[in-house]
Amino acid sequence: MPIEFPLDFSQALEFPNEDLDVEFKRALPLNDKVGKAKLAKEICALANHGGGWIVLGREDDGSYPDEIPEDISDVDQDQINQIAATYLQPSPHCTVSMQQPDGIDFAVPVIWVPSCGTSPVCGKKNGPNDDRGRTQGVAKGVHYIRKAGPVFRAYRDAG
Structure with a gap:
């Protein structure tokens, strides 16, 4: 059995930009099905890429809002899993x-996806x-992977 080292969640706050291993989400309404499905898609893509971080409460440009968005203020591990x-x-x-970035007055949820x-x-x-009948977020039978740039690559299951 491999030795597992404790995760250093603070390292996710050090990334200045999104990357194949790091995703920033300012807000994500996890109290509704669309927000949950979108998060599931992010988790799927990171897991298939080799793992990575999702930092909630952070803008795509790496900055932080003036206050933590209410819809992510009480995110916990059980909810994500x-x-x-x-x-x-x-x-x-x-x-x-929950990690507090330097110079910011609040902590943000950081998710490690193995x-x-x-x-x-x-x-x-x-x-x-959605109201036009299109699936939002994640789709059954699709394998999502990370791809450089603001794109996902999706592969439909052959079975």
């Missing part, structure tokens, strides 16, 4: 920690439909 278990298979077990290992993570169920 329940979202992953609902929408993904196999479900990666994420770790969540690598999926040998079994790629796939959408287990569709996110909710």
